[in-house]
Amino acid sequence: MIIDNIDFGEGLVLAPMAGVTDVGFRDVCSCYGADATYSEMLSCRAMIHNPKKTSLMTIYSPNEKIKIGQIFGHEPDIMAEAIKSPYLKQYQIIDINMGCPAPKIVKNGEGSALMGNIPLASKIISACVENSNRPVSVKFRLGIKSDMSLDFGRMCEDSGANFVTLHARTSQQGYSGNADYEAIARLKAALKIPVIGNGDVDSRESYMKMKETGVDGVMIGRGSLGRPFVFSLIKGIDYDKDVMKMIKRHIDILREHYNEDWLIKYIRKHLLWYMTGLKGGNEARAQVATSPSIENSLKIIENLIKNQ
Ligand SMILES: Cc1cc2nc3c(=O)[nH]c(=O)nc-3n(C[C@H](O)[C@H](O)[C@H](O)COP(=O)(O)O)c2cc1C
Structure with a gap:
């Protein structure tokens, strides 16, 4: 997968996980073969009004290969301003979170709540793309209660996103049930921009199953917890067992x-x-x-x- 001359190698990426993917964890995952890593999600409002907090969350390791900063918010103008923040300067790509189901995020109309407001989601993406000198991606779920990922993915593409990531569960599902790989295959077939597939990959076997959907990249979240070497296992490369x-x-x-x-x-x-x-x-x-x-x-x- 190549986005604007940024080569993702095999496209095996570590998911953003708030409160988990700290700089030390991102470093070890990178050493074990993660091709790209995401920051924890960063509030656009906080970036402008309380930058001290943001600065602690944007520390990175030189071993991270492609660094992606994930932002969230609900105001296109604030997000357009935040995307130019010096705190984001180290990231090669900016990702917009439109999939978080956490009540404290959703109640502000942010994260997955944006899947219920396509016009606003589109305005946010366009504002970020217009004000960014780097590629912009969007990470989302199937929908809030039912699968609307095709419409949402098309809107992301039309609004200028360079690629999208689909965690193939609804917001309502949280983390229960299986990720819907058929929905991922449908989205990949429908879009011209690259698609990263996400959900339930924790081994070479599940990785191969995800690859059958045709996706350009594969994202791993919980499958890396306690086992950052999962990236080596999947790539079939030798790794330090210590x-x-x-x-x-x-x-x-x-x-x-x-x-x-x-x-x-x-x-x-x-x-x-x-x-x-x-x-x-x-x-x-x-x-x-x-x-x-x-x-x-x-x-x-x-x-x-x-x-x-
Ligand atoms: C503890 C935790 C924190 C998460 N935080 C974020 C986040 O900040 N941004 C985001 O887009 N997704 C977040 N997610 C969702 C993951 O990025 C991923 O989409 C989800 O875990 C499904 O992938 P998996 O089955 O490989 O775990 C989080 C998941 C977990 C378990």
């Missing part, structure tokens, strides 16, 4: 930017994901969940790995 080294690298990168009090609380979920599937992990997981320090958690995980 899990402790990977975990320590993730933490060391975060330590460069954030304070220890925040990190202790934040990193816990990642550590628990990293322990998934380890034999005898239940007791160790309970210990990590209440561990007073990161060093103590690392010792628990190291012992558990030694006993596999």
Whole structure:
């Protein structure tokens, strides 16, 4: 997949995941083969009125290959201004979130609420495209309650989007049920711009199933949690199996930017994901969940790995 001379390689990309895809995680996923990575979603209003928060969310690693900044909002003029923000300068592509189902986002008419307001969604895309010196993409779902992805995808194309990503579930579904790969195939067949398929890819097998839809790229979200090496597994490339080294690298990168009090609380979920599937992990997981320090958690995980 090539967008405006930006070569996505095999087009295997790490999904944006708010509260999860921090700079350390994006770094390790990139080292394991992710061709592109997204920022956590960035509020256009905050970018203009509270840029300190945005600056912490836009830290990046030199190992990230194609960096995509994901923005959200509901006001075309504010979004057109935000897209020129210096906080977004490191991103080669700007993605607009039109798929988030979280109530605090939807209640403002943002994220997936925009799928219920096609004229406004179109105005936002056009305003962003007109004011951006980089490609603009849109990530959306099937619809709010039912599948309207064809109409929505066509509108994105007509409004100037350079590519789209479809997470093939409705907003109402949240994360339940299976992603609808037939809808992804229909969208790919209908659009001229590239389509990235998203939903339930966590292995070479599911990746191949997604590729059968004809998509130009494949996005992985939850399938990477605790296993950023999923990108190597899918690409069939050899990778470093030293899990402790990977975990320590993730933490060391975060330590460069954030304070220890925040990190202790934040990193816990990642550590628990990293322990998934380890034999005898239940007791160790309970210990990590209440561990007073990161060093103590690392010792628990190291012992558990030694006993596999
Ligand atoms: C914890 C979490 C946070 C997410 N945050 C975002 C987000 O900020 N922006 C976005 O477009 N999608 C977000 N998503 C959706 C994912 O990008 C992806 O579309 C979804 O998880 C389906 O892909 P998967 O089946 O590979 O996980 C999030 C998903 C999860 C699980």
